[in-house]
Amino acid sequence: MAPDRAEENGLPAEFGFIARVFRPLAGDGALDLRDDAAVFTPPAGRQLVVAADAMVEGVHFLPDDPSHTIGRKLLRCNLSDLAAMDATPLGYLLTVSMPPARDEAWFAGFAAGLAQDQQHFAITLLGGDTTATSGPLVLSLTILGHVAPGMALRRNTAREGDGLWVTGTIGDGAMGLLARQGQVLDPDGFLASRYQLPCPRLGLELGGVASAGMDVSDGLVQDLGHMARESGVGAIIEAPWVPLSPAVRALGPTWLTQCLTGGDDYELLLAVPPAREASLLAHAARVDVAVTRIGQIVPGSGVQVRDEAGRDIKLARRGWSHVQP
Amino acid sequence: MAPDRAEENGLPAEFGFIARVFRPLAGDGALDLRDDAAVFTPPAGRQLVVAADAMVEGVHFLPDDPSHTIGRKLLRCNLSDLAAMDATPLGYLLTVSMPPARDEAWFAGFAAGLAQDQQHFAITLLGGDTTATSGPLVLSLTILGHVAPGMALRRNTAREGDGLWVTGTIGDGAMGLLARQGQVLDPDGFLASRYQLPCPRLGLELGGVASAGMDVSDGLVQDLGHMARESGVGAIIEAPWVPLSPAVRALGPTWLTQCLTGGDDYELLLAVPPAREASLLAHAARVDVAVTRIGQIVPGSGVQVRDEAGRDIKLARRGWSHVQP
CATH class of the missing domain: 3.90.650.10 (PurM-like C-terminal domain)
Known part of the structure; x- marks a missing residue:
């Protein structure tokens, strides 16, 4: 989550807690979120399935929704996209654009919710970024999964009689x-x-x-x-x-x-x-x-x-x- | 870019132009951005390299920067992360959270800039999402690349005498x-x-x-x-x-x-x-x-x-x- 770039991203230095709460979510290949990118070996003989969704406070969730559900909602919406393709989840990347009002307790809850779902769905965080914004909280999540070659479910193949x-x-x-x-x-x-x-x-x-x-x-x-x-x-x-x-x-x-x-x-x-x-x-x-x-x-x-x-x-x-x- | 979800994402119906400008950026496997996710076969015998960055108007770019450079700047920052790992780019996913003031011409310029860089760097759009926001423009981009197994450049391996x-x-x-x-x-x-x-x-x-x-x-x-x-x-x-x-x-x-x-x-x-x-x-x-x-x-x-x-x-x-x- 680019902990070294807090000020560059418009965040005051005291927001080092963001790095502290996100780093434990990092999985194999994420290089502790300390390098420029994550590196991993894709499952042999499988196709990759990728999707991205963003959620904006006040549009996709309510400002007073508990912080421990907000990241999980976005993660689960993305996992639903994988489910729709009959794919198996691999991991995810997350960017967070945060308004000034969020404090450490809010982010601790946010990360704890994600940790719970990571365990439930057997996935880990592969990378991401945290920036400041003067507007509402914006989350963007990219999910990676895999599927047997040629077996992804499509939406354009329904047939009369089904x-x-x-x-x-x-x-x-x-x-x-x-x-x-x-x-x-x-x-x-x-x-x-x-x-x-x-x-x-x-x-x-x-x-x-x-x-x-x-x-x-x-x-x-x-x-x-x-x-x-x-x-x-x-x-x-x-x-x-x-x-x-x-x-x-x-x-x-x-x-x-x-x-x-x-x-x-x-x-x-x-x-x-x-x-x-x-x-x-x-x-x-x-x-x-x-x-x-x-x-x-x-x-x-x-x-x-x-x-x-x-x-x-x-x-x-x-x-x-x-x-x- | 989830063209079918304009209103769900807080966008008025007339923002169908977003789908029109983004769809031509879609590459092989992106399924015309019409399905739940993109599906592609990773390059054989290579590791995958992934990174994500977000950019916020007023923090990472200026509100009056030309629209045709804004998406390209984010894309190039992510490509720089791949370059830092000695990886070759594969494709990207992009989410856009847009304030009400952006019009069709702005997005046409934004997409034209991306199209130019896609050609230059031999990559395509694999998926994404567009949502409304009441705050500043927020872009989030995930880049995918590949590298020979074990050959990714790391930052923690510098040696005395180098x-x-x-x-x-x-x-x-x-x-x-x-x-x-x-x-x-x-x-x-x-x-x-x-x-x-x-x-x-x-x-x-x-x-x-x-x-x-x-x-x-x-x-x-x-x-x-x-x-x-x-x-x-x-x-x-x-x-x-x-x-x-x-x-x-x-x-x-x-x-x-x-x-x-x-x-x-x-x-x-x-x-x-x-x-x-x-x-x-x-x-x-x-x-x-x-x-x-x-x-x-x-x-x-x-x-x-x-x-x-x-x-x-x-x-x-x-x-x-x-x-x-």
């Missing part, structure tokens, strides 16, 4: 944000915890099982729209089949459309041929992840959402607004 | 910042251009030549101090030997100490045994990079800077302040 499946439950993250904002009840904090700490669905090993896969981060309907468009097919969601957590069900049916279109799920959306459903269920059971069929891939284009009577549910918005490139 | 060498000229970046701030004259803009666009010294292939190497980013004296301390040796700089550009020499001798301690050089600092000097010169000539001997590694500890009469030059500061972790 069943549509999701892992876990849908809408917890979106309702968790509303709960954090005091708009819905969350008596035991389950929804807030799902918003703060998504569960990347790693280890399913679906490269030979699913036709296509992606992670649901911007709203189920919108993300399925991307899969359908890029695969040149249409899709139907049977709304009553979409798995909801007990905490979401307790909020009542008025929130259903927000669950189908809200962000922050970080579940996997999978297109699976009927002949491979048993295999999907076996893989999911092996890692103890629930998978639920929610619809199917059909000829045509677009996403149709149907209610229990088979009628179209009209959605005011399909998710976090899609920007057509 | 000569100390630098590439290029020292102080241009520090004087360039002063020129941009109107504090020194820069009639032809050379110094400003060196501040805005460092020249990473790639391709020297010094793994078997230099004992140790690092890039000079935070001030020559301070960075040499790191090399000396981590190698368990001392070092002497003969100030009159330090190579200065004609533009710096034209400013007169009063600026010498600022050149020796200022940041933004992005030159290589090398410890080379006398027996390998001829080899160093041959490697440098092959890639047309000047190398100059500036002193030597000695027993003991610390860095001594001497004038033409061999007297100590006392420095009020040794560089951008070192934060002892």
Whole structure:
């Protein structure tokens, strides 16, 4: 984390604590974060998978979210990108642009959260940088993983006739944000915890099982729209089949459309041929992840959402607004 | 660059132009920046080298620096980290956290600058993210490269008796910042251009030549101090030997100490045994990079800077302040 560059990066000298809290996170090859770069040998016979995401205070997390969840949220969102490609995590690099108000205790909590997740996901910090900013806290994380050659799951390969499946439950993250904002009840904090700490669905090993896969981060309907468009097919969601957590069900049916279109799920959306459903269920059971069929891939284009009577549910918005490139 | 997440990332829908300007930068394996992650096969029989740096407007570049140099500066700083390890670049990931005031023309210039450097350095964009921020522009870049196994240059392996060498000229970046701030004259803009666009010294292939190497980013004296301390040796700089550009020499001798301690050089600092000097010169000539001997590694500890009469030059500061972790 470039401990030697505090002042160059606009940080006062007393911010040496940043080096102290980050150095223990460094893994093999990171050279104790003391050299210009990390060096490591990639796993033999595997392809590399890389992704990067940034999170900004006030946009992707709330200023009063506990510091020990903020780094982990970004790490888990990136791990979800690896899960979506059926990849195994290797390590990560992290840059932190910090406003003056963060103190040593804040960063100690931040690093302790990362240390906990590093152990849980068997990864280490490979490098990074810490700079000052006069604006909100900005975190940027690059994740590295690996996958068997040619076996990465893609989102543009769904086929007519595939069943549509999701892992876990849908809408917890979106309702968790509303709960954090005091708009819905969350008596035991389950929804807030799902918003703060998504569960990347790693280890399913679906490269030979699913036709296509992606992670649901911007709203189920919108993300399925991307899969359908890029695969040149249409899709139907049977709304009553979409798995909801007990905490979401307790909020009542008025929130259903927000669950189908809200962000922050970080579940996997999978297109699976009927002949491979048993295999999907076996893989999911092996890692103890629930998978639920929610619809199917059909000829045509677009996403149709149907209610229990088979009628179209009209959605005011399909998710976090899609920007057509 | 996550074009589908504009609104989720706090960006208005009209910022679809970000996707349009970044997508042409995507290389093989980046899957057109349309999937969750990039997938590529690492070069056979090589180690991977990775580094990440962030730059914040007002800290690492000036708000009125031309947009076409800003991304390139960050890219080149990261490439300099690879050069310091004697690594060959593979590709990069970039996250951009943008304030509301940046418009399409600004980003078009930003991407055009990157495109130019991608071609120059034979690398491509592998992935990234764009988010909104209410603060200053924040860029974070992760560079990936590769090196022959066990041949990465380290900074902690300098040995007593090694000569100390630098590439290029020292102080241009520090004087360039002063020129941009109107504090020194820069009639032809050379110094400003060196501040805005460092020249990473790639391709020297010094793994078997230099004992140790690092890039000079935070001030020559301070960075040499790191090399000396981590190698368990001392070092002497003969100030009159330090190579200065004609533009710096034209400013007169009063600026010498600022050149020796200022940041933004992005030159290589090398410890080379006398027996390998001829080899160093041959490697440098092959890639047309000047190398100059500036002193030597000695027993003991610390860095001594001497004038033409061999007297100590006392420095009020040794560089951008070192934060002892």
